[in-house]
Amino acid sequence: MKTKLKITLILIFLAGAGFWLAGRSEAKTGTAAVNTVKSSLRESPRSIFLNNCARCHGADGKGDTALGRQNEVPDLSGGRAARMSASRLNRIVTKGAEKMPAFGKKLTKAQITSVIGYVRGL
Numbered sequence: 241m242k243t244k245l246k247i248t249l250i251l252i253f254l255a256g257a258g259f260w261l262a263g264r265s266e267a268k269t270g271t272a273a274v275n276t277v278k279s280s281l282r283e284s285p286r287s288i289f290l291n292n293c294a295r296c297h298g299a300d301g302k303g304d305t306a307l308g309r310q311n312e313v314p315d316l317s318g319g320r321a322a323r324m325s326a327s328r329l330n331r332i333v334t335k336g337a338e339k340m341p342a343f344g345k346k347l348t349k350a351q352i353t354s355v356i357g358y359v360r361g362l
């Protein structure tokens with residue numbers, strides 16, 4: 241009788257552990273799915289540029305916009321931005337320069353790195 245009780249208890253325990261483990265792995269899969277959705281919703285470097293920079297620098301980075309001409313924005317295209325060091329670009333975008341607004345509070349560090357990568361490819 242006692243052994244039977246023990247076996248039953250062990251079985252109940254194992255079933256519980258199994259359910260617990262299954263629940264955990266399901267939760268993990270759920271998190272992975274959420275992360276995939278999040279990263280696909282994350283702005284592309286191009287959309288960060290279009291949303292924040294293009295009004296002055298133009299979609300092509302040449303600065304041929306009304307605001308660009310008014311503020312005499314430098315041409316970023318043709319590898320001009322690519323020739324500037326990453327740390328200089330980072331400083332300009334984060335802190336601003338002359339009439340160039342600072343983006344350190346508006347964009348996250350990751351967004352700034354991302355948009356700089358984009359600008360360097362213009």
Ligand code: HEC
Pocket residue numbers: 289292293294295296297307311312313314315316320321329332333337338339340341343355356359
């Ligand atoms: C309100 C207009 C405006 C917006 C918006 C703007 N910029 Fe600028 N940007 C300027 C001006 C003006 C300069 C020139 C600053 C100077 O005289 O040093 C400049 C300079 C720069 C430079 C340095 C180029 C060089 O040759 O010295 C980079 C790089 C740059 N901007 C990138 C960006 C990025 C990236 C964004 C968006 C996150 C952005 N800018 C948004 C106006 C703007």
